[in-house]
Amino acid sequence: MNFKDYQPQINALIPYRNKPDFNSMLDKIFFGESQSDKFLVKMEVNRLVKPCTRIIDLREKVIDKAEQYEHLDITHYLTVSANKALKAALKLYGGYTIGVYEHVLNHVQKVKQIQNEKALQANVLEVNENITENIELNNHRRQAAARMFFVSKVNIVLANGDVLAAATSNISVTGIKVKLPEQEQHLADQLVQVIFTGLSNDYKDKAISNKKINYRLVKQQQERTGFYLYLNIEDDKPDFVKFIQGFIRSNQHKYKLDVLYYFRVAREKALKNSTLNALNTLPIFLNAEANKPILFMLRNAVNKEVLNQWRCNNSNQLPFLFSTARLAALLNTTDTLITTTVYSFTYIKDGEEYLLSATEQELQAQGLKHLFIEYGRNQTNWHCYHLTLQPYTYQAVKNYQLTDVRPKIFSGISHVATLTEIATDEIISVNPKADKGNPNLLNRFVHKETEQGFTPTYDLFPDELRKEERYSYTSNIALNIAGQTFTAKVIDFSGSGLKIALAAPKAIAKRSLIKIDFTDLQKVTKQHTLTNIEYRVVSSSAKHLYHLQIASSESYKTMKQFFTLLVKSNPAHFKEIPLKSHKQPVTPRLHEAAEAALHPAFFYVAITNGKPTISFSSITESSRSLKQLFNFDCKSANQNNHIALSNNKLLDRILFTPLRESTISNTPFTIERSIYVKKVKDDNNKWKIESYLDEDFESEFAKREFIVEHKKLKQLQILHYRLSTIDVPNLTLIKSEMDIISCHAIHLTKRLEEELLNIKVMLQVIDRTEQVL
Structure with a gap:
C-alpha cells in the first residue's frame, strides 16, 4: 500500500487519533478497503503522531535564506515558506511529531522541484547557441591557487587595531575566505593581520604558532550563508606558505578540494599550448x-x-x-x-x-x-x-x-x-x-x-630542452636514499643537474629526494662543502642510469659556484656535450612572454559525430573593440557571443563548408577572408548585427559605397578572420591536474578529455576597421 496515494485521507484521520470513534471514522474514510490495508493505515497514523526531537536545518540545502526559529527548546533553521508549513503541521498534529517533520521536508522538496522546473524553463528560453564560455589564455586569473574548504577559527586584526573573531571558509597558499558572525563593512583594500588560532592549537609549528600573517582585504560581501571577507596574502613568509601547502596536500582527501580550479587551469593550459602552436x-x-x-x-x-x-x-x-x-x-x-x-x-x-x-x-x-x-x-x-x-x-x-x-x-x-x-x-x-x-x-x-x-629567435616548441651547458665527467659519489647508502658514479654534470649510474641495481621512484656526497670532488676543494647536496630524481633510463635535478636553493648555490669554478679552472679537462640548437631561455618563460601576443579573438571548433560547433572562445580584456563586439547581448564578461560570425548564414559559409570539403580530402587547410559587420537599431530600438562577405556585394563599387555610408554612421567593424586546422590539445601537459581532478571528480576528467580531444579547428579574428577605413 502506497501511503502517498492516501495522504489526504490520512490527514483527515489525524484529528481523531485520540478519540473513541477513531475506528468508526477509519471505516468511513476507508470504506471498501481490505482489513489488512485499514490495519496498515492505523499503524501509519500511530507512527506519524509519535513525538519527534530532530532539528530541521535548511541552511546550505535551499536557495532561499534560512532564518532561526525556536519551538519547544528546539532550534530550527527554516525558510519563510517552510516555517508556515511547520506551523500548519503543528496545528494539525497538535505538537512536534514525526508527521510534522516529514511534512516540512516534503514541502521543501516540492518547492525545490518547482524552482528547478522554472530554472529549466528559463534555461530553455535563454539558450543561445552563439554564446560560448570565454577561456582566459593570458594567465591573469584572479584566483592563483586551489582552495580547500576548511573551517578553522582565526582572529583578524584590522588597520585601526580592532580584532574580529572569524572562521575560515576556505584556504589556499595565496589567500583565504573568512566568515564573520555578522555583517559589518570594513575599509576596502586595507592591510590586515590574520592569527590562525585554530591551526596554531592543532599544529605546534613555528611557521604558524602565534604568528601574524599580513593579508589584504580585496572583497567583502553578504552571501546566502553569511557575511564573508576575501583576503589575499601580502606577506613574504616562505615557511608559512610551505606549511599551508603541506597542510592542503596532506588533508585534500579529508576536506573538499576546489577541483574546478584544477579543471579551469588544465583547460587553459592545454588550449594555450595549442593556440601558441598554431599562431x-x-x-x-x-x-x-x-x-x-x-x-x-x-x-x-x-x-x-x-x-x-x-x-x-x-x-x-x-x-x-x-x-x-x-x-x-x-x-x-x-x-x-x-x-x-x-x-x-x-x-x-x-x-x-x-x-x-x-x-x-x-x-x-x-x-x-x-x-x-x-x-x-x-x-x-x-x-x-x-x-x-x-x-x-x-x-x-x-x-x-x-x-x-x-x-x-x-x-x-x-x-x-x-x-x-x-x-x-x-x-x-x-x-x-x-x-x-x-x-x-x-x-x-x-x-x-x-x-x-x-x-635571437627563440623557438616556442624547441627540440632541445637543455637549460645550460653539460660536461662529461666520471666521479665517485655516495647516495643517501631514505636512510640507505648507495654508491654511484657521475656520468655528466651541469650547474643544476646530474646524470649518474648506480653501482648496484636499485629502483628509485621519480621525484624521490636524494642526498649526495661528492666523495671524489670534495678532495679538490676546501672552499665548498659537497656533502648532503639535495637532488631530486627527474627520470631514469636503462642500465640503472638516473637523471637528477637540484632540489634546494642552498644546494643549487653551492653546486653552481663549484662547477663553474671547476670548469673555468680546468678548461682542457672538461668536454662539453654539444647542444643541438642555440641556447635559449626555458620554454615556460617563453610561453609566458608569448601570452602578450594573444590579443586576437580565438574561437575553437569542436567536431562531434561529424558536426562542427564553436565550443570555446578567448578574447583578452585589452582587445576592447573585439571584446565589445563579441560580448554583444551577453550577461557576463566570461561569455562571448559570435553572432557577428554566424548571422546571415555566415557560419555555414566560412566554417561548415570548408570543413566538409577538408573532411573529404582529409588535408589540413587555412582560409583567410574579411567580414563586414554592420550594427543597426531595429524597430524596437534594439541593436542588431548584420555581417557580410565580399561576395555579398554586387561590385567593388557597391562594397565601397557600403563602407563609406556606415563609416559616417560609425556603425561598421571590418574583421579579418583566419580559419585553420590545429593539433589536438596535448593531454600529457595537464597530467598532474587531471590526476588531482580524477581523485575527487572522475566525471570532470572525462568531460575535460571529451571537450579538448574534439577540438580540431581554430578561428582567429583581428579587427582591421581603422586600417581599412
Missing part, C-alpha cells in the same frame, strides 16, 4: 630606449613563414622595420595599443636583392601609398601585415622551478610588437588612370643598413 602572429620584443630596439622574436612552425619573408641577402631584415627612427614615429601617439598596416616587397636588380618596407603612416605622410602598392604588388615577395605595438613589462606569474632562472634579456623589454600577415583583398584606393610616378622615390624605403649584432 600565425609573430611576437617581437623591443627596448625603445636602445640603439638597436629589437631584442628577440618567438617562433613556431607557422609564424616562421613570416620570418622567412623578411630574410634578404641571407640576413634578417626585421631589425630595420623597428629602427630607432621608425619606432619613435610609431610611438608618437597617446594610444596604448598602436595598430597599423605594413607593406613590404623584394626588388631584384643586377642579381642583387633589396627589401623595401613602409608603414601606412609613412606612405600617407609622403603621398607614396599608391606608388608603393602599385609598384610593389607586381614584385616578388609582396606582403601586407597587421602590426600592433604596445608597452610591455615582463612579470612572472608562475611559480618557477629553482633552475628556471629569469633571462637577463627579459629585463630590457619595454614594448611588444606583433606582425600578422593579411592575405586578403582589402579595399585599396586605386585609380587606374593615375600616373604611377617615379619608382626611384621608393628608394627611401630600402633596407640599406647592416644588422648590428645577432638578433
Whole structure:
C-alpha cells in the first residue's frame, strides 16, 4: 500500500487519533478497503503522531535564506515558506511529531522541484547557441591557487587595531575566505593581520604558532550563508606558505578540494599550448630606449613563414622595420595599443636583392601609398601585415622551478610588437588612370643598413630542452636514499643537474629526494662543502642510469659556484656535450612572454559525430573593440557571443563548408577572408548585427559605397578572420591536474578529455576597421 496515494485521507484521520470513534471514522474514510490495508493505515497514523526531537536545518540545502526559529527548546533553521508549513503541521498534529517533520521536508522538496522546473524553463528560453564560455589564455586569473574548504577559527586584526573573531571558509597558499558572525563593512583594500588560532592549537609549528600573517582585504560581501571577507596574502613568509601547502596536500582527501580550479587551469593550459602552436602572429620584443630596439622574436612552425619573408641577402631584415627612427614615429601617439598596416616587397636588380618596407603612416605622410602598392604588388615577395605595438613589462606569474632562472634579456623589454600577415583583398584606393610616378622615390624605403649584432629567435616548441651547458665527467659519489647508502658514479654534470649510474641495481621512484656526497670532488676543494647536496630524481633510463635535478636553493648555490669554478679552472679537462640548437631561455618563460601576443579573438571548433560547433572562445580584456563586439547581448564578461560570425548564414559559409570539403580530402587547410559587420537599431530600438562577405556585394563599387555610408554612421567593424586546422590539445601537459581532478571528480576528467580531444579547428579574428577605413 502506497501511503502517498492516501495522504489526504490520512490527514483527515489525524484529528481523531485520540478519540473513541477513531475506528468508526477509519471505516468511513476507508470504506471498501481490505482489513489488512485499514490495519496498515492505523499503524501509519500511530507512527506519524509519535513525538519527534530532530532539528530541521535548511541552511546550505535551499536557495532561499534560512532564518532561526525556536519551538519547544528546539532550534530550527527554516525558510519563510517552510516555517508556515511547520506551523500548519503543528496545528494539525497538535505538537512536534514525526508527521510534522516529514511534512516540512516534503514541502521543501516540492518547492525545490518547482524552482528547478522554472530554472529549466528559463534555461530553455535563454539558450543561445552563439554564446560560448570565454577561456582566459593570458594567465591573469584572479584566483592563483586551489582552495580547500576548511573551517578553522582565526582572529583578524584590522588597520585601526580592532580584532574580529572569524572562521575560515576556505584556504589556499595565496589567500583565504573568512566568515564573520555578522555583517559589518570594513575599509576596502586595507592591510590586515590574520592569527590562525585554530591551526596554531592543532599544529605546534613555528611557521604558524602565534604568528601574524599580513593579508589584504580585496572583497567583502553578504552571501546566502553569511557575511564573508576575501583576503589575499601580502606577506613574504616562505615557511608559512610551505606549511599551508603541506597542510592542503596532506588533508585534500579529508576536506573538499576546489577541483574546478584544477579543471579551469588544465583547460587553459592545454588550449594555450595549442593556440601558441598554431599562431600565425609573430611576437617581437623591443627596448625603445636602445640603439638597436629589437631584442628577440618567438617562433613556431607557422609564424616562421613570416620570418622567412623578411630574410634578404641571407640576413634578417626585421631589425630595420623597428629602427630607432621608425619606432619613435610609431610611438608618437597617446594610444596604448598602436595598430597599423605594413607593406613590404623584394626588388631584384643586377642579381642583387633589396627589401623595401613602409608603414601606412609613412606612405600617407609622403603621398607614396599608391606608388608603393602599385609598384610593389607586381614584385616578388609582396606582403601586407597587421602590426600592433604596445608597452610591455615582463612579470612572472608562475611559480618557477629553482633552475628556471629569469633571462637577463627579459629585463630590457619595454614594448611588444606583433606582425600578422593579411592575405586578403582589402579595399585599396586605386585609380587606374593615375600616373604611377617615379619608382626611384621608393628608394627611401630600402633596407640599406647592416644588422648590428645577432638578433635571437627563440623557438616556442624547441627540440632541445637543455637549460645550460653539460660536461662529461666520471666521479665517485655516495647516495643517501631514505636512510640507505648507495654508491654511484657521475656520468655528466651541469650547474643544476646530474646524470649518474648506480653501482648496484636499485629502483628509485621519480621525484624521490636524494642526498649526495661528492666523495671524489670534495678532495679538490676546501672552499665548498659537497656533502648532503639535495637532488631530486627527474627520470631514469636503462642500465640503472638516473637523471637528477637540484632540489634546494642552498644546494643549487653551492653546486653552481663549484662547477663553474671547476670548469673555468680546468678548461682542457672538461668536454662539453654539444647542444643541438642555440641556447635559449626555458620554454615556460617563453610561453609566458608569448601570452602578450594573444590579443586576437580565438574561437575553437569542436567536431562531434561529424558536426562542427564553436565550443570555446578567448578574447583578452585589452582587445576592447573585439571584446565589445563579441560580448554583444551577453550577461557576463566570461561569455562571448559570435553572432557577428554566424548571422546571415555566415557560419555555414566560412566554417561548415570548408570543413566538409577538408573532411573529404582529409588535408589540413587555412582560409583567410574579411567580414563586414554592420550594427543597426531595429524597430524596437534594439541593436542588431548584420555581417557580410565580399561576395555579398554586387561590385567593388557597391562594397565601397557600403563602407563609406556606415563609416559616417560609425556603425561598421571590418574583421579579418583566419580559419585553420590545429593539433589536438596535448593531454600529457595537464597530467598532474587531471590526476588531482580524477581523485575527487572522475566525471570532470572525462568531460575535460571529451571537450579538448574534439577540438580540431581554430578561428582567429583581428579587427582591421581603422586600417581599412
